[in-house]
Amino acid sequence: MSSDDPVAGWYPDPLGEAELRYWDGSTWTPQVAGSEAPEPHGDLHGRVGARGPHTPQRQRVEYDVQTVRVTIVGDKVNDKAVNSLLNKRAREGWSVTSMNRIDVKGGVGPRGVDGLLIVFERPVDDGQ
Amino acid sequence: MGWGGTIIRATQPEHVFAAARLFDDEPGAQATADFLAASGHHLYLALEPDGRPIGFVSAVEMTHPDKGTEMFLYELGVDPSWRHQGVGSALATHVRWVAEQSGCQGLWVLTDPDNDAALRTYRSAGLTEQSNAVMVEWTRPTNP
Numbered sequence: 001m002s003s004d005d006p007v008a009g010w011y012p013d014p015l016g017e018a019e020l021r022y023w024d025g026s027t028w029t030p031q032v033a034g035s036e037a038p039e040p041h042g043d044l045h046g047r048v049g050a051r052g053p054h055t056p057q058r059q060r061v062e063y064d065v066q067t068v069r070v071t072i073v074g075d076k077v078n079d080k081a082v083n084s085l086l087n088k089r090a091r092e093g094w095s096v097t098s099m100n101r102i103d104v105k106g107g108v109g110p111r112g113v114d115g116l117l118i119v120f121e122r123p124v125d126d127g128q
Numbered sequence: 129m130g131w132g133g134t135i136i137r138a139t140q141p142e143h144v145f146a147a148a149r150l151f152d153d154e155p156g157a158q159a160t161a162d163f164l165a166a167s168g169h170h171l172y173l174a175l176e177p178d179g180r181p182i183g184f185v186s187a188v189e190m191t192h193p194d195k196g197t198e199m200f201l202y203e204l205g206v207d208p209s210w211r212h213q214g215v216g217s218a219l220a221t222h223v224r225w226v227a228e229q230s231g232c233q234g235l236w237v238l239t240d241p242d243n244d245a246a247l248r249t250y251r252s253a254g255l256t257e258q259s260n261a262v263m264v265e266w267t268r269p270t271n272p
Contacts, residue, residue: 004168004189005137006229014135014221016214026137028222 010086010096012079019099020082033086033099033118064094064120082116094120131174131213133182135222138171139164147173147181150205168197170226174206174215182207185219189232199227201237204249211245220253238263 005025010033013021019034068085086096097119138144144160163169168189173181183206191197201223206216227235239246241260 004170004230006226011225014225015133015218016221026139028134028136030134 010079010083020079020086020096031095033096060124061121062124063097066118066120068116068118086118089120093122095122097121131176131182131210131215131218133174133176133215135172135174135218138173138184143173143181144171147184150181150184150207151203170199170223172219172222172226174210174219176210182210183215183219185223187223187226187235189230196233197231199223199230199232199235201235201250204237204246216245216249217252220249220255224253224255 006023008023008025010020010022013019013028013032013034015021015028018032020032022029022031066085066089068082089096099116099118136143138147141157141160141164144155144164148155163171163186170187170189172185174183174185176182183204185204186202188200188202189197190200201220204216204219204223206219224235235255236258237250237255238261239250247257
């Protein structure tokens with residue numbers, strides 16, 4: 001992989017299906033946030049992405065709901081702050097299940113402060 | 129919007145050859161290797177959901193003393209059966225994003241003034257027309 005590649009992280013989705021999509025350093029992955037996740041994507045090797053089809057023996061997971069205040073100009077989220085948060089949580093093993101824009105007290109004006117409700121998920125050991 | 133596929137960076141010659149039918153001419157082995165190895169040279173493939181390449185975009189970073197580094201969108205092509213489904217727009221948007229992330233001062237591309245499809249694609253990625261440029265070129269003659 002070339003050193004010219006943008007670094008891995010969450011960015012505005014160039015595929016137009018969601019607000020944010022995860023770039024792994026060389027591929028836009030099926031992991032999205034901000035709308036319904038689409039069907040899994042294949043790649044050149046026919047692999048299915050990280051958010052692949054559910055299997056009967058699903059891993060047990062835990063959830064965490066987080067509300068964040070973000071600056072929104074027009075419809076554009078301050079993606080640097082969101083990117084930083086999502087990558088911090090990703091390093092802790094969390095992945096995003098859903099992300100929705102919500103009203104937060106004090107959010108007024110075209111350059112208002114608005115909120116995002118983010119649901120994180122990560123696998124937990126069954127201990128069995 | 130969205131055609132259900134994704135965009136990947138072409139890093140291996142086999143990626144390029146898998147997309148050969150999308151190019152004007154057959155990719156050469158040496159030129160392909162040189163392109164993939166060259167700094168500031170970018171080639172991305174749009175894949176349909178089963179992984180087959182259906183579009184590509186290439187771009188090269190160019191540096192000039194008074195302009196810094198700019199991204200030149202070299203070529204963009206989409207399989208005829210996949211046009212009008214957002215593939216070209218996603219590829220152009222992706223390259224603009226790469227230019228932003230690479231610290232480029234801008235992104236530019238040339239197309240014909242009557243190429244409405246190309247203009248629509250580039251406008252959808254936030255590019256705006258700057259001039260009615262005329263291309264003037266020299267091509268090495270092929271030896272008899």
